[in-house]
Amino acid sequence: MMKTLIKNGTVVNSTGSAPADVLIDGETIAAVLAPGSTLLGFDIENNVDTVIDAAGKYVIPGGIDAHTHMQMPFGGTEASDTFETGTRAAAHGGTTSIVDFVVQYAGENVLDQYALWHDKARSNCAIDYGFHQILSDVQDSSLTAMDELVKEGVSSFKLFMAYKGVFLSDDGQIVKAMQRAADNGSMIMMHAENGSVIDLLVQQSLAAGNTSPYYHGITRPWQAEEEATHRAIMLANLTGAPLYVVHVSAKQAVEQIAMARDNGQNVFGETCPQYLYLSLEDQLGASSEEWGDFEGAKWVCSTPLRSKHEGHQHHMWQSLRTNDIQMVSTDHCPFCMKGQKDMGLGNFAKIPNGIGSVEHRMDLLYQGVVDKKISLERWVEVTSTTPARMFGMYGKKGVLQPGADGDVVIYDPNGHTSIGVGKTHHMNMDYSAWEGYEIDGHVDTVLSRGKVIVDDNQYLGSKGDGQYVPRGLSQYLI
Numbered sequence: 001m002m003k004t005l006i007k008n009g010t011v012v013n014s015t016g017s018a019p020a021d022v023l024i025d026g027e028t029i030a031a032v033l034a035p036g037s038t039l040l041g042f043d044i045e046n047n048v049d050t051v052i053d054a055a056g057k058y059v060i061p062g063g064i065d066a067h068t069h070m071q072m073p074f075g076g077t078e079a080s081d082t083f084e085t086g087t088r089a090a091a092h093g094g095t096t097s098i099v100d101f102v103v104q105y106a107g108e109n110v111l112d113q114y115a116l117w118h119d120k121a122r123s124n125c126a127i128d129y130g131f132h133q134i135l136s137d138v139q140d141s142s143l144t145a146m147d148e149l150v151k152e153g154v155s156s157f158k159l160f161m162a163y164k165g166v167f168l169s170d171d172g173q174i175v176k177a178m179q180r181a182a183d184n185g186s187m188i189m190m191h192a193e194n195g196s197v198i199d200l201l202v203q204q205s206l207a208a209g210n211t212s213p214y215y216h217g218i219t220r221p222w223q224a225e226e227e228a229t230h231r232a233i234m235l236a237n238l239t240g241a242p243l244y245v246v247h248v249s250a251k252q253a254v255e256q257i258a259m260a261r262d263n264g265q266n267v268f269g270e271t272c273p274q275y276l277y278l279s280l281e282d283q284l285g286a287s288s289e290e291w292g293d294f295e296g297a298k299w300v301c302s303t304p305l306r307s308k309h310e311g312h313q314h315h316m317w318q319s320l321r322t323n324d325i326q327m328v329s330t331d332h333c334p335f336c337m338k339g340q341k342d343m344g345l346g347n348f349a350k351i352p353n354g355i356g357s358v359e360h361r362m363d364l365l366y367q368g369v370v371d372k373k374i375s376l377e378r379w380v381e382v383t384s385t386t387p388a389r390m391f392g393m394y395g396k397k398g399v400l401q402p403g404a405d406g407d408v409v410i411y412d413p414n415g416h417t418s419i420g421v422g423k424t425h426h427m428n429m430d431y432s433a434w435e436g437y438e439i440d441g442h443v444d445t446v447l448s449r450g451k452v453i454v455d456d457n458q459y460l461g462s463k464g465d466g467q468y469v470p471r472g473l474s475q476y477l478i
């Protein structure tokens with residue numbers, strides 16, 4: 001078995017950082033050692049196959065993006081990254097595991113869809129992958145499927161309070177799924193926006209001739225997010241199910257989560273890089289020769305970007321510091337402008353919702369360390385350790401310790417990363433939502449289960465390196 005020593009670096013776990021060497025034996029971390037130490041008198045450096053010098057660099061557990069949608073059929077098209085292209089891009093950005101979503105649309109059978117998603121991902125992924133299950137109409141067979149899926153390592157179920165006729169579950173259906181989750185120990189994930197209010201505002205906006213991408217955000221106000229977040233928390237309280245609110249963007253929704261947590265409820269929140277950095281005003285001001293004000297379609301996602309005048313972005317960074325929000329995923333759901341987003345020219349409601357960021361999450365959050373918004377250890381925690389604990393992978397993933405998978409990123413704080421199409425971008429998109437972003441750091445080397453898959457921007461892995469990760473129940477519950 002290949003043995004690799006990563007020496008001279010600073011090992012950063014969520015619990016602290018220290019100079020240390022990391023020894024990987026085959027696919028697994030064998031030891032984290034004081035710099036230059038021997039193992040029972042055994043000279044390590046001269047007995048391994050590869051030595052990587054990480055002097056001046058951070059050695060961190062590989063990133064875990066627990067919210068991606070590779071090749072998801074949605075909005076009359078399909079997300080433009082396949083499992084192959086999307087996971088390769090993720091690897092370039094220092095992410096070594098994703099948790100994607102099996103989709104069950106209304107009327108479909110859950111277990112059939114689960115088998116179908118395995119077919120899409122199998123032999124195609126550059127990095128390890130797990131699945132959550134989306135439930136739309138909650139049929140009786142869906143409830144028994146939930147028990148089956150927990151045994152398969154799918155221990156989290158996403159429900160929607162928006163997207164009527166596509167995903168939306170009514171409150172009765174939500175309660176039924178929550179009761180089953182409370183019973184089998186799984187996690188309920190919620191897209192918390194009041195769908196009927198949004199549908200009405202969208203119709204009124206279009207009727208008034210307000211059709212440009214900016215009105216996507218205007219018609220999905222924070223009140224619709226706060227209300228749905230509160231309702232989801234109350235339904236979880238009623239049933240005893242743990243609740244994880246996805247893609248939180250409104251500070252008022254954060255307050256609901258914080259209150260529930262203060263009350264001792266197992267309620268958690270995820271935010272995404274777009275809600276930390278981007279605003280509705282950025283979308284309003286966006287314009288180009290090619291697209292005019294339709295340029296704003298590049299940032300149409302749900303929940304939407306929020307107004308910077310209301311302070312959501314600042315509040316979101318603060319919430320990451322205080323643990324009112326526990327982790328950062330991307331909701332990676334990429335669409336090209338040509339042939340996909342442009343379906344919404346003249347009608348923002350027809351723009352497929354989604355932003356692609358899977359490649360840039362680790363860098364964008366590292367910039368938060370440089371800008372003193374979060375600590376170095378908190379960076380590792382919100383991008384790797386908590387995702388692993390939240391979704392039942394900790395020990396194997398999310399930490400550098402003996403017995404863990406050799407998923408390791410060597411990050412150079414003296415490096416630099418320019419983001420944009422033609423720069424670091426490997427996602428299958430004809431634009432970047434992050435064009436022009438400059439990061440004071442750089443992903444140097446990425447190992448997935450002991451194998452170097454990215455080195456100095458070169459991809460050295462191959463499709464099919466990534467394996468399915470059956471997950472246990474959440475390790476984050478109290």
Ligand code: DUC
Pocket residue numbers: 069074191300301302303331333353354355
């Ligand atoms: N939001 C998005 O932006 N895209 C996919 C689905 C969702 O909830």
Ligand code: ZN
Pocket residue numbers: 191246247302303
């Ligand atoms: Zn969602």
Ligand code: ZN
Pocket residue numbers: 067069331333
């Ligand atoms: Zn999503």
Ligand code: ZN
Pocket residue numbers: 412415442443444456
């Ligand atoms: Zn470099």
